[in-house]
Amino acid sequence: MTVHNLYIFDRNGNCLYYNEWNRKKQAGISKDEEYKLMYGMLFSIRSFVSKMSPLDMKDGFLSFQTSKYRLHYYETPSGLKFVMNTDLSVSNARETLQHIYSNLYVEYIVKNPVCVLGQTLDSELFSSRLDAFIRALPFYSPRAA
Amino acid sequence: MVIFSVYVVNKAGGLIYQYDNFVPKAEVEKTFSHPLDLVLKHHDEKVVVSFGQRDGIRVGHAVLSINGLDVCGKNTADGKDILEYLKDSSNYPVSIRFGRARLSSNEKLMLASMFHSLFAIGSQLSPEVGSSGIEMLETDVFKLHCFQTLTGIKFIVLADPRQSGIDALLRKIYEIYSDFALKNPFYSLEMPIRCELFDQNLKSALEIAEKAGNFGAGS
Numbered sequence: 262m263t264v265h266n267l268y269i270f271d272r273n274g275n276c277l278y279y280n281e282w283n284r285k286k287q288a289g290i291s292k293d294e295e296y297k298l299m300y301g302m303l304f305s306i307r308s309f310v311s312k313m314s315p316l317d318m319k320d321g322f323l324s325f326q327t328s329k330y331r332l333h334y335y336e337t338p339s340g341l342k343f344v345m346n347t348d349l350s351v352s353n354a355r356e357t358l359q360h361i362y363s364n365l366y367v368e369y370i371v372k373n374p375v376c377v378l379g380q381t382l383d384s385e386l387f388s389s390r391l392d393a394f395i396r397a398l399p400f401y402s403p404r405a406a
Numbered sequence: 407m408v409i410f411s412v413y414v415v416n417k418a419g420g421l422i423y424q425y426d427n428f429v430p431k432a433e434v435e436k437t438f439s440h441p442l443d444l445v446l447k448h449h450d451e452k453v454v455v456s457f458g459q460r461d462g463i464r465v466g467h468a469v470l471s472i473n474g475l476d477v478c479g480k481n482t483a484d485g486k487d488i489l490e491y492l493k494d495s496s497n498y499p500v501s502i503r504f505g506r507a508r509l510s511s512n513e514k515l516m517l518a519s520m521f522h523s524l525f526a527i528g529s530q531l532s533p534e535v536g537s538s539g540i541e542m543l544e545t546d547v548f549k550l551h552c553f554q555t556l557t558g559i560k561f562i563v564l565a566d567p568r569q570s571g572i573d574a575l576l577r578k579i580y581e582i583y584s585d586f587a588l589k590n591p592f593y594s595l596e597m598p599i600r601c602e603l604f605d606q607n608l609k610s611a612l613e614i615a616e617k618a619g620n621f622g623a624g625s
Contacts, residue, residue: 284533286535313550318547325542329532330537
């Protein structure tokens with residue numbers, strides 16, 4: 262039961278924040294390329310889902326799963342995208358991501374007069390609170406490396 | 407509890423089979439008077455609503471028919487441009503039917519290939535070693551399940567999110583594919599599947615899966 266990593270993207274595709282807790286395998290490309298690939302994949306999945314869907318959707322794409330991990334997705338109406346990779350035992354992390362947005366991002370970044378929106382988030386308070394929050398999640402347990 | 411459609415994609419990412427089991431009809435027909443309070447625009451050879459969502463007509467819905475006659479792309483059935491027709495107040499009152507646009511077979515081909523690539527990217531971006539591609543993709547309205555065989559063929563099923571037993575159904579479709587497509591001497595590998603027995607057996611497998619709510623193993 263674990264969280265692998267978390268990405269936060271803004272509406273233009275810039276990666277504002279990335280952190281990993283339990284990642285076993287790197288993507289084999291540089292971090293910048295990985296952010297672009299991740300954003301591109303999500304953009305394509307959203308477009309794919311809106312065309313394929315047999316009915317009108319309200320929330321759209323929620324998550325996908327492979328044999329080893331599950332990717333959870335949450336997008337705010339302002340275009341901010343929260344992406345979390347966890348293992349398969351976590352079925353719904355949407356509320357977690359919503360909590361990260363409303364209680365951590367809005368509190369420590371948006372309300373911070375020094376943080377410029379649209380640039381990488383370098384607020385230490387945000388990072389430490391987010392780290393503490395993730396470690397306190399019921400589905401997070403550090404596995405022996 | 408419904409299975410919407412089945413797609414089969416070959417090794418190269420090309421769509422070789424597609425079947426729509428259930429396409430929900432979400433259409434609204436209303437009579438309008440001049441001026442039209444919906445904003446329409448051209449999108450992908452169709453006329454879609456871009457602003458002015460109301461009464462069941464949502465943004466993204468396409469114009470399906472005008473005064474009972476089905477439209478033909480961007481033009482009415484008589485060949486007149488739809489946006490020009492609707493700007494002319496002498497044509498009102500007019501009855502327009504809006505709804506989700508059906509996917510053309512070209513669009514289905516493109517979407518299947520798009521999914522083929524997304525499947526591979528899902529495996530590349532994995533934080534864990536040895537991950538497969540996307541096996542299940544969830545939205546609030548449907549769930550997409552994908553099973554990739556050892557030979558690279560992907561069986562994709564779009565179903566209601568609450569439908570269970572899709573894994574067994576995917577294996578059953580693989581079995582039907584190997585029985586009625588692969589063993590057919592006139593079928594060439596990786597080509598579009600045009601085998602009657604495959605269609606028939608696939609339809610009955612889908613019926614069993616929908617009725618039973620889940621698909622039992624061993625039938």
